[in-house]
Amino acid sequence: MPNAVEGGQNSQQLPLHCSTSAGTEAWQLQVQIQNNDTSPWLILRWHSPLDAWFSEFLQVSQNGQKLLYQGAKAKRGEPSEEDLLLLAPGETHTEWLDLTQAYQLVMVPALVQFSPIAVMPHKPGQQMRWQATQQQWLLCPELQLLPKSDSR
Amino acid sequence: MKHAHYLLGTLLVAGLFSTQALADGIRASLALSKTNFTSAEDIKVQVTLTNEEAVPVRVLKWYTPAEGVEEALFKVSVNGVETDYLGAHYKRPAAQQKDYIQLKSGQSVSYEVELSSLYDLSKTGQYEISYHAESYTLFTNNPGQDKKLARLGITGISSAPVSFYLEAKQGGITTTAKPGDGGGTTVNGVTFTGRCSNTQQTSILAGLAAAKTMSADAKSYLTSYSSPSSSVRYKTWFGNYDAGRWSTVRGNFSNIDSALNTQPLTFDCSCKKSYFAYVYPTQPYKVYLCNAFWTAPTSGTDSKGGTIVHEMSHFNVVAGTDDLAYGHSAAKSLAISNPAQAVQNADSHEYFAENTPAQN
Numbered sequence A: 001m002p003n004a005v006e007g008g009q010n011s012q013q014l015p016l017h018c019s020t021s022a023g024t025e026a027w028q029l030q031v032q033i034q035n036n037d038t039s040p041w042l043i044l045r046w047h048s049p050l051d052a053w054f055s056e057f058l059q060v061s062q063n064g065q066k067l068l069y070q071g072a073k074a075k076r077g078e079p080s081e082e083d084l085l086l087l088a089p090g091e092t093h094t095e096w097l098d099l100t101q102a103y104q105l106v107m108v109p110a111l112v113q114f115s116p117i118a119v120m121p122h123k124p125g126q127q128m129r130w131q132a133t134q135q136q137w138l139l140c141p142e143l144q145l146l147p148k149s150d151s152r
Numbered sequence B: 001m002k003h004a005h006y007l008l009g010t011l012l013v014a015g016l017f018s019t020q021a022l023a024d025g026i027r028a029s030l031a032l033s034k035t036n037f038t039s040a041e042d043i044k045v046q047v048t049l050t051n052e053e054a055v056p057v058r059v060l061k062w063y064t065p066a067e068g069v070e071e072a073l074f075k076v077s078v079n080g081v082e083t084d085y086l087g088a089h090y091k092r093p094a095a096q097q098k099d100y101i102q103l104k105s106g107q108s109v110s111y112e113v114e115l116s117s118l119y120d121l122s123k124t125g126q127y128e129i130s131y132h133a134e135s136y137t138l139f140t141n142n143p144g145q146d147k148k149l150a151r152l153g154i155t156g157i158s159s160a161p162v163s164f165y166l167e168a169k170q171g172g173i174t175t176t177a178k179p180g181d182g183g184g185t186t187v188n189g190v191t192f193t194g195r196c197s198n199t200q201q202t203s204i205l206a207g208l209a210a211a212k213t214m215s216a217d218a219k220s221y222l223t224s225y226s227s228p229s230s231s232v233r234y235k236t237w238f239g240n241y242d243a244g245r246w247s248t249v250r251g252n253f254s255n256i257d258s259a260l261n262t263q264p265l266t267f268d269c270s271c272k273k274s275y276f277a278y279v280y281p282t283q284p285y286k287v288y289l290c291n292a293f294w295t296a297p298t299s300g301t302d303s304k305g306g307t308i309v310h311e312m313s314h315f316n317v318v319a320g321t322d323d324l325a326y327g328h329s330a331a332k333s334l335a336i337s338n339p340a341q342a343v344q345n346a347d348s349h350e351y352f353a354e355n356t357p358a359q360n
């Protein structure tokens, strides 16, 4: 489980908010990141729900056992612009995840825990560049998913 | 009455000729920079399409190299036997106006196409190649018009053949071309999929050789270093000495070394992302190489060799590492702050193996 909370600060009073909820289909979920600030923020896609499935950014367990991650793991260099998402003031970004794409689930409840998401304040009009020294961590609440019989 | 008949006849014939002329109207020609290649080189052919009609002609892009080769546009044979196309075949919706390019009368367009990533060029011999694009919708997406063209046999663009001699790689080469998946070429136990060009294959093999050297060195260092507790090299990447963690890392390198030397490895060249590479840890031993890999040095920090070591370490059957910290400085910090995570981190293994600048 990648949780390299190195450098930066883990701020409780971030003006960003992450919420998680179950989707309508079996083993689907929704992650929403909301910017309540008056200025924009950058989100590093790596190891976040915006990176499905090129890193292990979730811990999914059933019956108290961590499930094997079956997605990809990528080696990366420095974050480039394509690795960043700009979240404007007041904007909400939504990602849908289908756990069946990376985990083999059985028909019992699943606990989904999220790696902290790296975020950084952004000055409007400036070039989008990631600076590890300004990085902070956004936490997303864990989520309990109940099995649904797949109607297909 | 007679006069009128004559006129009508002329019009019909003229109409027929102008359509017929369309068949020759787009001329394709091929040019090669030289006629002798080795399989270490890319084989680039210049394709020129010229509209020799007096009127503009529209051509369906999919059957030109305008946006990369997305169909079997060439006929390629070696010693008289046709070779397999390894590239993509696209399933597409019906062609629309926007899918056509227009060539004005007399206008030419040229494209450079690299052949070794598209066709099976694994055999030594005399190759002959010609352009051969054929489709009922090649010149029009108007169903009435294309039926008429089809009746007249006007469906394609062809070129005269050009030929070259290719000296293929030494060693056992087998090709398993499966239409649609990009096929695969196996050279000395290493398989290439996803349209790896000759130069890409050559640089992968150089990177692989570097990875083998690095992992053998790392393994022997961890097996025989006389005083582990004072190893600066170990401490830099994995933190304070601990007998259990040292032995974990030694086991990891023993597995990496063994996998590199004894397992069937596959390298895929289709990734166009900015990453160095990625793998599915549950699917050994296939490594997907991405943009940053191609510009990396063969050995040293963040090199091709090191990237291969990094990716091998991810496979669950090898070392099952994670990506907890990327890059030299984050990996060094992790070694200090959390040695238990450092021995789980892929880049820490890579940097220990690359050992650049060298430490004892």
Ligand SMILES: [Zn+2]
Pocket: A073, A074, A075, A076, B310, B311, B314, B322, B323, B346
């Ligand atoms: Zn990795």
